[in-house]
Amino acid sequence: MYVFLLLKSLVDALPLMLLAEMMHSAVVRAAPGVVNNAVDWGFSGAMLSVPRSSIAATSVGHLALFAGGKLQNGTSTDIVDIFDRKTNKWTTARLSEARSEISAGSVAGRYALFAGGFDNSFKPMTLVDVYDAKSGQWSQIRLGTARAAPRMLDLGNRTAIVGGLSGDLQYLSNAVDYVDAKLGVISVVLESRYPQLGVAVSDHVGGIGLYTSGYENIQPGHRFNDFEAANRTTVFTAQGTAVGFNGGAQFPFPRWGASGAAANGVFVVGGGHVFSNGDEELTTTTDRVDVYHTATGKWSNTALKMSVARDYPLAQAVGNYVVFVSGTQLSKDFDILDTRTSRFVDTSEHRPALHTLRSDAAAATVDGCLLVIAGGSVYGGRNKTASVEMFDACSGL
Ligand SMILES: *[C@@H]1O[C@H](CO)[C@@H](O)[C@H](O)[C@H]1NC(C)=O
Ligand SMILES: *[C@@H]1O[C@H](CO)[C@@H](O)[C@H](O)[C@H]1NC(C)=O
Ligand SMILES: *[C@@H]1O[C@H](CO)[C@@H](O)[C@H](O)[C@H]1NC(C)=O
């Protein structure tokens, strides 16, 4: 049992391993088009400099950055592809070390952060590569403790880098590093009973973020880990230079593999999987979407549904919308939730869709309106792709 449980958590860290068998080439669907009267989604394509998956992606300034990832031969790369929305040009750079399971985010609207990861011998790292969008310079800072796949909450002038895989017996980390606008780092520990590897959703304008869902180790410190779907929600808030966290409303439907994004003070967490009825080997993927309102501090009573069940979907805020796409299921279609109404946009006539069906892709949204989806695994997980698809909602917002 414990061997399987360990594997289960590795799979959460490295979803690609599971995906290989799950994708097939799909029927060609409608090209991206008009969602409704309010939004036009222009489309353009591009290519990364190197095909790869498991890329760490973020946006800062007018840039989208796609860092590292796994190459076709399975090794990690240090390559960074950078798209500048102002010049419409792509350039490349390099991380200071090639690695996998990097977490990406930003702080102070200026710095892109590429935090932690596994080195080539699978050791968690403290390294954070920092790109300054103002000067174009790279530098490095360090996490307080080494970990891979930490989660990042951009709270405006502070960013919280939360949890991750620690590589010791406890395995899931309770560490939090706050990075400030001068790249100072303060390391603290989440005062929670069980270490958790959750979903991070943040609103850098409101200075608020949620760490919720995912799974927790209910036997920390024991020889063998025991992982369970988590319902604990931690709310991070930043005001001026102060930053802290509090317990929040419990996640209504604990599960693994969900993703989330925030717009308009509305936090949206969708997809994921549960293990059926105590049978650890049967998983059910869900189409469920849960909505949290910062105004009330509560989750909605009624869950919403996507058009398909998705595991490890991409979730991105685009203007007032939260877009879910991809995941391990066979769908190129977008599900688009309007955070003003907490309803999915009716896309029965024209549904934006990916041209290339892919899993384990990366996404970043530039200037809040240009959704860039890059790389991932294609052809039944056998091949990595360099393909980039860009959906431009900027003119309609
Ligand atoms: C994987 O491919 C990269 C790029 O082609 C190459 O530099 C690297 O040596 C390869 N690694 C292995 C283990 O084959
Ligand atoms: C939340 O999780 C805790 C710990 O696993 C459990 O005791 C509690 O019943 C859960 N609450 C809900 C509402 O699921
Ligand atoms: C962030 O820092 C800038 C520069 O110091 C300041 O003008 C701004 O008010 C700060 N924002 C918040 C939300 O504290």
Ligand SMILES: *[C@@H]1O[C@H](CO)[C@@H](O)[C@H](O)[C@H]1NC(C)=O
């Ligand atoms: C997949 O990758 C292999 C190895 O690089 C290549 O030979 C093959 O043509 C690729 N398949 C497709 C369908 O692109």
